[in-house]
Amino acid sequence: MFKILVYHGIVERTDSFDGYFPKNISIEKFRSQIDALKKKTKFLSLSEFEKKWQKRDLRNNEAMLFFDDCYQSALNGLKVLKEYEIPAVIALSTDLVEKGYSWIDDIEKILPDDFEEIIRLKKRFRNISLGKVSGELEKLSRVYGINPRRAKQKKFDIVSWREIKQIRSMGFDIVHHGHFHYPMSRLSDRDLLKDIETNVEMLKKKLNIEPHSFVYPFGEKEDYNGKTKAILKDFGFRFAFSAGKGGVNYNDPFAIPRVNSY
Numbered sequence: 693m694f695k696i697l698v699y700h701g702i703v704e705r706t707d708s709f710d711g712y713f714p715k716n717i718s719i720e721k722f723r724s725q726i727d728a729l730k731k732k733t734k735f736l737s738l739s740e741f742e743k744k745w746q747k748r749d750l751r752n753n754e755a756m757l758f759f760d761d762c763y764q765s766a767l768n769g770l771k772v773l774k775e776y777e778i779p780a781v782i783a784l785s786t787d788l789v790e791k792g793y794s795w796i797d798d799i800e801k802i803l804p805d806d807f808e809e810i811i812r813l814k815k816r817f818r819n820i821s822l823g824k825v826s827g828e829l830e831k832l833s834r835v836y837g838i839n840p841r842r843a844k845q846k847k848f849d850i851v852s853w854r855e856i857k858q859i860r861s862m863g864f865d866i867v868h869h870g871h872f873h874y875p876m877s878r879l880s881d882r883d884l885l886k887d888i889e890t891n892v893e894m895l896k897k898k899l900n901i902e903p904h905s906f907v908y909p910f911g912e913k914e915d916y917n918g919k920t921k922a923i924l925k926d927f928g929f930r931f932a933f934s935a936g937k938g939g940v941n942y943n944d945p946f947a948i949p950r951v952n953s954y
Contacts, residue, residue: 702769783869783907911935
């Protein structure tokens with residue numbers, strides 16, 4: 693079955709939280725995974741994927757690689773892929789690039805050792821309104837006495853625009869991932885439109901990238917809906933990628949499943 697694999701951070705060494713709730717993998721493990729895959733897999737670029745989609749010809753021995761959010765540590769993995777001449781797609785949330793961090797990671801910075809509470813709070817924050825996120829994080833920061841802006845951990849750093857231009861010059865594809873990186877089905881109509889519109893405008897301004905492919909933040913079935921798909925179509929997007937197992941449905945280019953790889 694054709695598969696799409698998703699990565700986030702590729703770090704020098706993982707920590708205890710990565711073992712509990714994996715999002716980062718070590719450079720060594722990543723290289724090992726790619727070494728095993730490339731023996732039997734043809735990796736597709738975004739343009740190759742589109743051509744094969746149109747022909748309904750995606751094959752079992754083919755795959756795509758995505759890096760969501762583009763943490764600075766992802767550069768470690770991209771250098772490996774560049775060495776092997778393997779294509780990949782980078783999904784960018786523009787607010788994260790502007791700030792240099794992700795709001796969802798602030799929870800882990802504030803509670804660095806309480807793994808179960810981190811998971812509980814991340815789920816809760818995905819279900820509160822976007823306008824309340826900053827206030828709730830400030831309350832959490834006061835309760836635990838930790839300012840996430842001062843809790844520097846390199847694994848949380850997001851790439852800069854300069855680094856993104858470097859990544860693009862390496863030949864990797866850049867696609868849209870929303871502006872605020874918030875579950876789209878939980879946004880108000882106004883915020884949903886603003887989120888997509890801002891993401892589109894900034895990638896056009898900064899990188900001259902037009903709408904083509906969109907990656908839903910978080911990407912579970914409950915994180916997007918028919919309204920989200922309709923707005924993406926209005927903006928000119930051709931594909932949208934989600935999360936979860938299953939094969940591609942050629943009748944729905946706005947719910948293409950991808951699997952996290954750790």
